[in-house]
Amino acid sequence: MEAKDTRHNVLKLVRLGIDARNEYMVFMRKDCPVCISEGFEALNRIKVTKGEKTIVASLIVWDDESQLSHDQLGLSDAAIEALETKEGDLLRLSHLDALDSMSDVRKKIYGHRLNQAEFDRIIGDIVNRNLSNIQLSAFLASSTGNSLNQDEVIALTRSMINVGFKLDWGKDKVYDKHCIGGLPGNRTTPLVVSIVAAAGLTIPKTSSRAITSPAGTADTMEVVTNVNLTTGQMKNVVEQEGGCLAWGGSVQLSPADDILIRVEKALDIDSEGQMIASVLSKKAAAGSTDVVIDIPVGATAKVRSQEAAVHLSEKMVAVGKAIGLNIDIVLTDGSQPVGRGIGPALEAKDVLSVLRNENNAPDDLRERAIILAGRLLEMGGKAAEGSGTLEALRVLKSGAAYKKFTAICEAQGFFREPEVAPHKHRIRSAASGVVSEIDNRRLAKVAKLAGAPGAMTAGILLLTPLGTHVEENDTLFEIHAESQGELEYALSYLDAQKQIIKIKAT
Amino acid sequence: MEAKDTRHNVLKLVRLGIDARNEYMVFMRKDCPVCISEGFEALNRIKVTKGEKTIVASLIVWDDESQLSHDQLGLSDAAIEALETKEGDLLRLSHLDALDSMSDVRKKIYGHRLNQAEFDRIIGDIVNRNLSNIQLSAFLASSTGNSLNQDEVIALTRSMINVGFKLDWGKDKVYDKHCIGGLPGNRTTPLVVSIVAAAGLTIPKTSSRAITSPAGTADTMEVVTNVNLTTGQMKNVVEQEGGCLAWGGSVQLSPADDILIRVEKALDIDSEGQMIASVLSKKAAAGSTDVVIDIPVGATAKVRSQEAAVHLSEKMVAVGKAIGLNIDIVLTDGSQPVGRGIGPALEAKDVLSVLRNENNAPDDLRERAIILAGRLLEMGGKAAEGSGTLEALRVLKSGAAYKKFTAICEAQGFFREPEVAPHKHRIRSAASGVVSEIDNRRLAKVAKLAGAPGAMTAGILLLTPLGTHVEENDTLFEIHAESQGELEYALSYLDAQKQIIKIKAT
Known part of the structure; x- marks a missing residue:
């Protein structure tokens, strides 16, 4: 650190109301005394300090004299929040010293192995937002593919655990499930939790909301109950019912991951x-x-081959073991969407019809759920090895899972039935034949344009899965929307598309 | 490309006066119809179209209602320039389709080799600004270290040549020099050009201005002549004098490189x-x-060992050969600054004193210049192998190089003597002994705070190179400034520093 005369390095905060997501940005005039004396230039990384708090922000230079005066600066909203500062506060500005963690990142870029201390430094600086998106991107690019060995993945995992909050349920055994790379409509979580908790195991499940899809599990659960629970409330629900189905966003379990995922998306790398x-x-x-x-596993799924899936499974089990997690992997069919509904309320209806053992409940959704729940029952000693699926089916058929589901909902606040959208439009087949192809990506886009997940009842009801025989004019799917405008917006997009569902003549 | 209803996708431009360097940014209100209907979020990459022109910009969301109305958007200055648009224009906004070049970048991230077509796509998208800094960073991180083999470096070089302008001097042989990783004061270029042109070879030299240093060759030349030449003017100068010493910034010889270098700096990777x-x-x-x-080559230089230098030399010669360039490498001493002056005018004085064969001209600068010029004379058949240095010295001593230098300056517009700064301050030794260490980085910072390169005569005059014997109170260096304020700013920084020049007792 250089000691330095800092009299020239102070500007007064003006609130600009700028949302740059989690990115910290600082706005200054090109001709302000700090820019001149410090030689700051656009996109430099600048330390902004108020009292004991310091953040690192990217500089945007403002030429327009009407926005800022010489002694003022602006900050993006996230930066204002992090500094706990307000309009009129004096903030000190200085150059960012070289970060030790960037030496570690460069080491990785040059193909060397990193140890625990080095990952700790990188992840620490990521959580403190000291690394710019450019630097995060270099870290991700250098640790993609096969460039992390097993020891490094273990060290990285430990670093990520250490910077987040940890939940303690006061139980020896706590069960959980996870799905790698979602399939549309694959809403097994509420079913698995209901079955497993009904069988007496502890399964406190937190789920995410949709980021780019028409519904996340938290969005689906919000149709029927309250999902915004504090950790204290979650603990009470789990204490009483053995499980919960809450939104995980209020608990920062892996803050480093939340930041890295944003950049991974921009690069579209896994x-x-x-x-x-x-x-x-x-x-x-x-x-x-x-x-x-x-x-x-499937051609358009995240994991494309049985071979890749086995490789991934082995790594996950090994890393889990190193950090004290007992992992069991289930490879499932990833070739087509699951269930019938796409969108929060329509997916909730699928879940309820399985729980209620209704005749027309989607078989594929039920089947996946009992296989996953079965494995957990075996892990927890509630079923003999190899008989978990049958035991899960028994719990489901008995009505115990449905009872547990509604009890969990009540414990979270209330249970209510999903509503039905006021506006519907049927898309019919132009020919007769067999459904040979479904474009999931575009189907999801239609659901989103119709309002999902913001409008809970909006989405798609798919009536013809792959292999269904259809006659000309049969309904292929319905678009559900909460306003006529949204329905029309979805339809105008649909008009411009090639066939989303392909029919092969028989 | 998806055909799509675009009635909802139009906003009106407001000029905000925002300089984000070369980065394209688009500012919209969170609740504007386009953000809502398209699902745009902060930091999304958005296509902005006006007529035939389209750019890709990063979205900044503006919450403050006083800045933009619902039907308006803002753009950073570089984006306005690229679109050739003006306040009030209607601009169309849409999601960016997946870029093919990012598939190529991902291929490299995963450790595969890239071919010519793939590098062409990446470099093409870089030049068209379709890649964000995050994406550029991933490309750089994935192609650092030993991850590019020779064929890939050749392909990358070809791609970079293809997207820029090319100069044609109408000569079979055109000579040039380059220095990898500048040393402070290493102003050999004007000397080499003068000697080589005086000997009858063609050497049209374009140089850069300082980016982070107290002076670039173009800044130094600007002290004595006009350096802002069009390519036509350069051609006339070269036609007449065989060489020129112009600023290269007006000719975009490698626009992709200009963009990549910015990101490399942020990552501090070479x-x-x-x-x-x-x-x-x-x-x-x-x-x-x-x-x-x-x-x-030296401990604090860019290339640190003889071994690394030889490795680099071999690669450069091989790649040069593949693209039709005859390359000769000279390894020089990189352990300390060259000459006495740091700053445009002070460095120009060093150059002139060597050209004029003055008694007190800096030996180190002269020596380096004649070695480099000598090699070019040998390459051009103006000296027998092994006698180039002597021939270069002969040309210099004869006064022909000085004559050529002033002739080039006159051809570029005029020749004038460097001026001397009105404010000087001597820094004296606190003890007697031998100069054992010089902190080049901090010395350069003092020169910049004193006003270099913006103030031409500002900078440092270093009187005591490594190994000089000094008595207590002898002057170590002088600070030169054009205003009392800048001098004081440099001094107040200097006061807070540990010794920049260390004296070891003898």
């Missing part, structure tokens, strides 16, 4: 090592001990 | 492959055929 660290650090932080992991 | 491609693509684009490359 780093195996990062992914294992991401999933397992969250499970460990959530206080789980025994986890079943669903890996859908 | 990728050997990228560096070779950067240097050689610029030389090829500048129309050079025979290039001597100065690689200073």
Whole structure:
């Protein structure tokens, strides 16, 4: 650190109301005394200090004199929040010294192995937002593919656990499930939790909301109950019912992962090592001990071949063991969407019809759920090895799982039935034949344009899974929307598309 | 490309006056119709279209209602310029489709080899600004260290040449020089050009301005002549004098490199492959055929060991050969600064005193210049192998080099003597002994705080190189400044520093 005269390095905060997601940005005039004396230039990384708090922000230079005066600066909203500062405060600005963690990142870029202390430094600086997106990207690119060995994935996972909160349920055994790379409609979680908790195991499940999909598990659960629980409330629900189905966003289980995932999306890369660290650090932080992991395998799924799935499974089990997690892997069919509904309320309806053992409940959803729940029952000694699926089916058929589901909902606040959208539109087949192809990505986009997940009842009801025989004019799917405008927006997109569902003449 | 209803995707431009360097940014209100209907979120990459022109920009979301109305958007200055748009224009916004070049980048991230077509796609998208800094960073991180083999470096170099302008001097042989990783004061270029041109070879030299240093060659030349030449003007000067000493910034010889270098700096990485491609693509684009490359080797230089220098030399020669460049490498001493002056005018004075064969001219600067010029004379058949240095010295001593230098300056517009700064301050030794250490980095910072390179005559005059015997109170260096305020700013920084020049008692 250089001691330095800092009289020239102070500017007064003006609130600009700028949302740059989690990115810290600082706005200054090109001709302000700090920029001139410090030689700051656009996109430099600048330390901004108020009292004891310091953040690192990227500089945006403002030429327009009407926005800021010479002695003022602006900050993006996230930066204001992190500094706990307010309009009119005097903030000190200085150059960022070289970060030790960037030496570690460079070491990785040059292909060397990193140890625990080095991962700790990198993850620590990520959580403190000292690394810019450019630097995060270099770290991710250098640790993708096969560039992290097993020891490194273990060290990375430990680093990620150490910087987050940890939940403690006061139980020896805590069960959990996870799915790698979601399939549309694959809403097994509420079913698995209901079956496993009904059988007497502890399964406190937190789920995410949709980021780019038409519904996440938390969105689906919000249709029927309250999912915004504090950790104290979750603990009470789990104490009483053995399980919960809450939104995980209020608990920062793996804050480093939340930041890295944003950049991974921008690069559209899936780093195996990062992914294992991401999933397992969250499970460990959530206080789980025994986890079943669903890996859908299919040509358009995240994991594309049986071989890759086996490789991934072995790594996950090994890393889990090193950090004290007992992992069991289930490889499932990842070739087509699961269930019928796409969108929060429509997916909740699928879940309820399985729980209620209704005749027209989607078989594929039920089957996946009992296989996953079965494995957990075997892990927890509630079923003999090889008989877990049958035992899970028995719990489901007995009505105990449905009873447990509604009890969990009540414990979280209330249980209510899903509503039905006021606006519907049927898309019919132009020919007769067999459904030979479904474009899941575009189907999901139609659901989102119709309002999902923001509008709970909006989405798609798919009536014809792959292999269904259809006659000309049969309904292929329905679009559900909460307003006529949204329905029209979805339809105008649909009009411009090629066939989303392909029919092969028989 | 998806055809799509675009009625909802139009907003009106407001000029915000935001300088984010070369980065394109688009500002929208969170609740504007486009953000809602398209599901845009902060930091998304958005296509902004006006007529035939389209750019890709990063989205900043503005919450403050006083800045933008619902039907307005803002753009950073570089984006406005690229779109050739103006306040009030209607701009169309849409999601960016997946870029093919990012598939290529991912291929490299996963450790595979890239071919010419793949590098062409990546470099093409870089030049068109379709890649964000996050994406550029991943490309750089994945192609650093030894991850590019020779074929890939050749392909990358070709791609970089293809996207820039090319200069044609109408000569079979065009000579050039380059220095890898500058040393402070290493202003050999004006000397080498003068000697080589005086000997009858063609050497049209373009140089850069300082980016982070107290002076670049273009800044130094600007002290004595006009350096802002069009390519037409350069051609006339070279036609007449055989050489020029112009600023290269007005000619975009390697636009991809200009963009990549910014990100490399943020990561503080030196990728050997990228560096070779950067240097050689610029030389090829500048129309050079025979290039001597100065690689200073030293503990604090860019290249730290003789071994690394030899390795780099071999690669450069091989890549040069593949793209039709004849390369000769000179390894030089990189352990201490060269000459006495630091700052444009003070360095120009060093250059002139060598050209004028003055008694007190800096020996080290002269020596380096005649070695480099000598190699070029040998390459050009103006000296027998092994006698180039002597021939260069002869040309220098004869006064022909000085005559050529002033003639080039006159041809570029005028020749004038460097001025001397009105404010000086002597820093004296606190003890007697031998100069044992010079902190070049901090010395350069003092020069910059004193006003260099913006204030031409500002900088440092170093009187005591390594090994000089000094008595107590002898002057170690002088600070030169154009205003009392800048002098005081440099001094207040100096006061807070530990000794910049260390004296060891004898």
